[in-house]
Amino acid sequence: MARSTLEQWRMFKAVAEYGGFHQAAEAVFKSQSSIHHAVHKLEDVLGVALFQVEGRKTQLTAAGEQLLRRINFLLTEAERMEQVALNLQAGVESTLSIAVDEAFPRDILYQTLAAVSHEYPLIRIELMETVLSGANELLAQGKAEIAVAPFTLADNLSEDVCQVEFVAVAGSMHPLHQLQRALSLEDLKDCRQIVLRDSGKARDKDHGWLGSEQRWTVSHVGTSIELLLQNLGFAWLPRHAVQPYLDTGQLQELPLPRGSCRSMTFYLNFNDADTLGPVARTFLGHLRYLTQG
Structure with missing residues (x-):
């Protein structure tokens, strides 16, 4: 048993940390004698000297330096345990599960998560990245408390948070760009289209496919971009995801007379607002602020 x-x-x-008993007393609002007593008691229990006084300076001994490195971890863990207990007492959830469509702007998502973690540093966030109906499906299954999805809920209220523009793009050396003219639907059907697979099991449909036999279906926006950079196809992808490559000229927009850009509304979905804890409500608040700003 610990003594x-x-x-x-x-x-x-x-x-x-503060370099002496007097400085420590002022910093932690304790009397100097009580701090002296606590440290001397500790030294007696351990059987080692923790400090040595040289002139007016109080310095750690070699044993004290070694123990300080170890005790920092112990005290940090103790503070975390106390914070967890306070959170439980206040009804704060320990985990937040969020399903977010891959096409949703990453900068907004990451800023929201950072803000939530700043207010609740001990919260564990489970982020599930989905495509199309996948986010709402996870919400319906109870695996996510909040869904950010491009579809509304069937029997519930959905809140639109932003519009995402999808743009038709291909690598700069793709054959479609070599035509150097406005493209037709037949031009597109003669080339390979990269399509995102719906991560939802119930719908399981490829969104935006034009009917070409040359189709590669992938599960992630990042994979689509990698294929486009290799000039292996064309795709409609979120502008915010491809803009860096458009700026460098690695990708180029397809010169279509119409339909080169599409807009998709993204919704903030949850089943019952009354059951959401303070962390989930904080996430909603920050996401609303960032998308409306």
């Missing part, structure tokens, strides 16, 4: 206490270790750490 030292966390409070003694806290006092020891305060003296080490």
Whole structure:
């Protein structure tokens, strides 16, 4: 059984961090005598000297330096346990599960997650990346508390949060760009189309396919971009995802007389607002703010 206490270790750490007993007393709002007593008691229990006084300076001994490195981890874990207990007492959830369509703007998503983690640093976030109906399906299965999806819920209210523009693109050396003229539907059907697979099991449809036999179906936007950069096909992809490659000229928009750009509305979906915990509500608030700003 441990003969030292966390409070003694806290006092020891305060003296080490602030450079003396007087400075530590002012920093942690304790009397200097109580800090002296806690540290000396700790030294007696351990049987080693933790500090040595040289002139007016209080310095760690070699044993004290070694123990400080170890105690930092212990005290951090103790603080985390206390915070978890406070969260449980306040009804704060420990995990937040979110299903987000891959076409949703990453910068908005990451800023939202960062803001939530700043307010709730101990929250565990499970991010499930989906395509098309996949996010709503995970919500219906109870595997996600919140879904950001391009479809509304069948028997519930859905809140539109933003519009995402999809643009027809291909690699700069793709044969379609070598034609150097406006393209027709027949031109597209003669070439390979890269299509995103619906991650939902119920619908399981390839979205936006033009009917060409030359079709490669992939599961991720990133895979589509990699294939396009190799001039292996064309695709409609979110503009925010391909814009860096358009800027460098690695990808180019297809010169279509119509239909080169498509707009898709993304919705914020959840089953019952009353059952959402404070972390989930914080996520919703930050996402709304960032998409409306």
